[in-house]
Amino acid sequence: MARTINNLKNIMGNEVLKYPPEINASKYPFMNIKINERQGASDEGFVTDIYTYIPIGIFNNDGVSYNNLERGLIGSGIEALSQQGVSLTQEDIMAAAGEFTSQASAYIGMDISGGYSAGVAKAGIALNPSAVTTFESTEIRQFDINLKFITNSNDESKVVAKIINRIREFMYPEQIGTFSLQYPATFEIKFYSPGSSLPNPFMPIYMPAYCTGLQTTYNPSHASFHPDGAPVEVDCQLSFRESEQLTREKLNILMEENGVEISGAENERGTTELSVEQQETLDKLKEQGRTTGTGVTNA
Numbered sequence: 469m470a471r472t473i474n475n476l477k478n479i480m481g482n483e484v485l486k487y488p489p490e491i492n493a494s495k496y497p498f499m500n501i502k503i504n505e506r507q508g509a510s511d512e513g514f515v516t517d518i519y520t521y522i523p524i525g526i527f528n529n530d531g532v533s534y535n536n537l538e539r540g541l542i543g544s545g546i547e548a549l550s551q552q553g554v555s556l557t558q559e560d561i562m563a564a565a566g567e568f569t570s571q572a573s574a575y576i577g578m579d580i581s582g583g584y585s586a587g588v589a590k591a592g593i594a595l596n597p598s599a600v601t602t603f604e605s606t607e608i609r610q611f612d613i614n615l616k617f618i619t620n621s622n623d624e625s626k627v628v629a630k631i632i633n634r635i636r637e638f639m640y641p642e643q644i645g646t647f648s649l650q651y652p653a654t655f656e657i658k659f660y661s662p663g664s665s666l667p668n669p670f671m672p673i674y675m676p677a678y679c680t681g682l683q684t685t686y687n688p689s690h691a692s693f694h695p696d697g698a699p700v701e702v703d704c705q706l707s708f709r710e711s712e713q714l715t716r717e718k719l720n721i722l723m724e725e726n727g728v729e730i731s732g733a734e735n736e737r738g739t740t741e742l743s744v745e746q747q748e749t750l751d752k753l754k755e756q757g758r759t760t761g762t763g764v765t766n767a
Contacts, residue, residue: 483515486519499520502658526613529611531606531607667726678710683705
């Protein structure tokens with residue numbers, strides 16, 4: 469049954485789960501998985517804190533997407549004409565004419581080159597595409613965490629089962645209407661050194677993330693069970709996808725919160741200089757009162 473606004477106060481709270489139960493934060497490194505169950509706002513709802521050991525093979529993948537932009541004949545020609553002392557060779561004219569006739573033939577659906585393009589190709593001349601690298605976007609990071617639980621008692625197996633069930637429960641959305649779903653909980657993963665209240669600055673720093681995958685393998689090494697039927701060994705593979713893209717500003721805030729020293733580089737927002745022609749055009753637009761809604765801002 470979907471939870472309603474009227475009973476939100478009754479379900480808000482928190483629980484703490486530890487594996488192994490006797491984990492001592494003052495003696496050993498540990499990991500905290502905080503599950504923030506969402507109720508309206510992303511930081512309002514039931515909270516589950518899972519404390520466990522730091523597994524081997526912690527993975528972190530940062531990526532930025534770039535693409536190629538071919539400026540082609542027009543872009544290359546404008547750049548060449550804007551430079552002093554640039555002279556065109558016979559080969560330049562042949563390559564440009566061959567490109568023009570090829571594009572015109574493709575546009576009208578018939579060959580108007582009269583074999584000219586073939587002659588250019590036979591001469592071994594091609595148009596320089598003048599490609600440049602263009603920034604596309606930052607990639608939303610994804611990462612996996614693999615946990616191995618080997619329990620020594622019925623009580624430990626119950627804690628492990630509860631940890632897995634909590635992750636499974638909150639990775640799914642909640643139905644809050646006939647056609648609507650509430651976003652799943654967000655997961656915050658942090659690593660700590662023994663006796664420290666601040667995250668370990670040498671370990672990866674993750675944004676709040678959604679759990680996109682949970683794979684559990686029961687008794688992967690041998691078929692052993694506790695008297696109550698609980699498996700002795702459970703492998704748990706968790707997959708996460710951060711909730712939003714990173715920018716340098718967001719990353720710096722996270723790094724400072726985690727005690728990581730940042731470069732202190734100046735924020736360059738609004739410092740791009742305009743050319744004389746661009747400034748004159750901007751001044752004319754301002755005079756005409758046409759800057760509203762154009763995305764132009766004062767530096």
